[in-house]
Amino acid sequence: MKGREIRKAFLDYFAQNGHEIVPSSSLVPADDPTLLFTNAGMVQFKRVFLGEEERPYKRAASCQKCMRAGGKHNDLENVGYTARHHTFFEMLGNFSFGDYFKAEAIAYAWEFLTKVLGLPKERLYATVFREDDEAEELWRKISGLPAERIVRLGEKDNFWAMGDTGPCGPCSEIIYDQGPEVGCGRPECAPGCDCDRFLEIWNLVFMQYERDESGNLQPLPKPSIDTGMGLERIASVMQGVQSNYDTDLFAGIMQGIAELSGKEYRESPEVTAAFRVIADHVRAATFLMADGVVPSNEGRGYVLRRIIRRAERFGRTLGLTEPFLFRLVATVVAEFGDFYPELKRAQGAVEKILQIEEERFLETLARGLEILEEELKSLSEKGAKRIPGEVIFRLYDTYGFPYDIVRDIGLSRGFELDMEGFERELAQARERSRKSWKGGLTKAPEVLKDLTERLSETPFVGYEGLSAKAEVL
C-alpha cells in the first residue's frame, strides 16, 4: 500500500465511523504563543478539548502536518540516526470530544490495523500506563492479545502531555515488532526500548486531565480521546521496509538527491545518513515556508535556518557545495502537493527564498573556512594541537559556522577542540543577549524582520537552545 493510499484508507475508515474529516492546520499554531510548532494532531483542537470551544461534531479525524524541531518535542538530532524520526511528519489521528472513550478508541485502532490494513496480530503489542488497569483489561477483551504482549510502562512513554501545561492523560501505544534483526540485540530489548525493533506506530491518549501552571492535575470536564499515528511509520510497516526513509513517500526526493550528487542512496552508512538528513530537512523546510515561516535569527525562523544549515553540511558529505536544496523542492511538491495544495501555491517563492538562503550561507561558509585555515596555520606554527573555544565561538557567532564542521576539519588534521571554552563563550553570549532582549514573542513580522536583516548584514545571534554538547548544527 502506498503512503497516499494509507492516508486515504485511514480517513475513509473514520469517516465511515461517524468522524468529521478536518483538514490539517498550519505548522504555525494559531494563537498559541506557548508552542513553537504544531507537533501533534490535537493542537488545532486544544480549545475544544478544554471545553472552551464548541464544534458541530463530537468526533473528528485528520492527517496533520507536524514539526518536532525546537521546543518540547525535539527530534532534530535523531534525524539521520534512527529509522523512525523526522523533523516534519504527517500524523493520522482520530479524536473524540467528550464522546467515546477508551473502549471505542482501542476497538477502532485494533480494527483499522488488523482488518483494514491486515497487519498480523502476532507482531503487535500494546503498552499501557503503569496504573491504568482499565486500559489493560480493555485490550485483553477487545484484541485478545495474550497478557505478555500487553506491557505496562511508566510516565516517560505512557503519559502524554502537550506541553508543560494543558491537556494530558495516560496513553496506550501500539507497537509493531520488526523482528530481532532490526533491534539493538541486548537481552533487555523489549517494547519501550529506544532502538528500532519495537516500533511505536500509534499512540492512543486518554485525555482525562488538564495540568495547570503549578503542575496540578485537574479533571477535564469531559474525558476525551486523542490519537496519533505517524504516516511514515505505518507506511514502512505496510511496505515491509525497516526505515521510514525507504518508503515510497521519500522515493522521489531520494531520486532527486541521487541525480544532483551522483551518489547512490545507501551506498555507504555515511551516504545513507546524508541522504536521509537532506530528504527530511528539505521536506521540512518546504512545508515550513509554505506555511509562511522564513529563515531568520529568532524563533521559528531560526529553527528553519538551522535545519537548512544542517542539510547544507550533510550536502558537503555528498560533494554538494553549490546551492542544491532549492532544486529538490519540486520533488517534495510532486509527492505531497496533491494532498497539501499550499505547497503548489508556494513552490516558486519557496525555491527563491531557499536559494538566497543557501547562497548566503555558502558564502559565509566559504569565508569561515578561510578563517579556519588561517587559524589552523598559526596554531601549527606555534606547535599547538588544540583549537581554542574562543575561535570556534567566533566562527559560529560571526559566520554562523557550524562547530561540527570545525570538528570534522580539525580532527582530520590532528587537532582537538576546546569545547568547554566554546560552551563558556556561548553561555556568556547568551547572558548578554538575555540582558539586552526586550521584545516579546514575535509572530507575523518575521517576514519584515528578515527583510530588514537582509538589507543590513547583521551578525548571527541565535544562541537560545544551542548546546555544543547536544546539538549538531
Ligand code: ATP
Ligand atoms: P517516539 O517514542 O518514537 O519518539 P513519541 O512517543 O514521541 O514517539 P507521540 O508523541 O506519541 O510520539 O506521537 C504519536 C505518533 O507520531 C507516534 O506513535 C509516531 O507514530 C509518530 N511520531 C512521533 N514522533 C515522530 C517523528 N519525529 N517522526 C515521525 N513520526 C513520529
Ligand code: MG
Ligand atoms: Mg518522541
Ligand code: MG
Ligand atoms: Mg514513544
Ligand code: MG
Ligand atoms: Mg508516543
